[in-house]
Amino acid sequence: MPPSILVTGGAGYVGSHTVATLLERDDNRYDIVVVDNLSNSYRSENEKKPEALRRIEDMTGSTIHFYANDIRDRAALNRIFENHEIECVIHFAALKAVGESVEKPLEYYQANITGTCTLLEVMREHGVTQLVYSSSCTVYGEPQKLPLDEGHPTGQGISSPYGRTKYFCEEIMKDLCASDQNWKVISLRYFNPVGAHGSGRIGEDPYGIPNNLMPFISQVAVGRLSELLVFGGDYPTADGSGVRDYIHVQDLADGHVRAIQLFQDPRFVGFQPINLGTGTGYSVLQMVAAFEAASGCKIPHRVVGRRAGDIATNYADVSLARQLLGWGASRTVIDMCRDTWKWQSENPNGYKN
Structure with a gap:
């Protein structure tokens, strides 16, 4: 049986692009196993696998092992580990909307923290100690300095329950690594993923009104929504709208592949956070x-009040990613917008075409 990578939340936006990137590599030696509870991914009634994974299988000629389970289901997780020779885990599964987390904090703490603890316990039971964690720049809270590097304090001034779940999970992982030197954990602190696979076959397809900027813009462009709401026009930025470090999702996926390769270095042990961004901030109106x-396409837009949990500006210092992973973002803002438009224009209703 070949070694496997378990990808939790692998049918979601970043997860599916990472699965595709792993399978597209010429040197891929892994079986890919995905567990996803389908809370934010589409599966048609007559199919066993989510549409994103079905398309990836078609694109790559590969088979993806899929389990429609929640990672809080310990018995289901145990069966997955018993069925596959899992070598490492990439952990995406989480609720991820900043604004929603302010309205539903208990749901976010339950899904993100309890789910992560259950996953770590099952990994330990099966002797699997390599984990790439999908974290977030929200762990830095309100920036004390810019650009944000990995030495910036975390856990201070975090403005949303979502951000606190990411911070708490990182602290749990730090403690776990300190207690057992067999653990290797890389926490990838994302900035703002946008874009889509260059083929136009997979992309971001959120349920309901999007919480993130780019799918909101693209759904306005295809007529699914009438106008873009710009949350906040009075931030201390050049044009009053919030500034973020947007990164192409395929660059982000490449960063996960590089992180897995770092596990092969016998000198690497313990917990290591790494920023994944471009190092450049763009405002909402610039995007x-x-x-x-x-x-x-012309994008009708209207400035409304600030959204709970948002901050004015953040962007990354990505020098550590270059140093440790040999990684840097290669795709431009125009690439991000072009690939988003290709995905949305060819799939105006997302995966429900």
């Missing part, structure tokens, strides 16, 4: 203008 240029 709207870039999307209009890339798509040729």
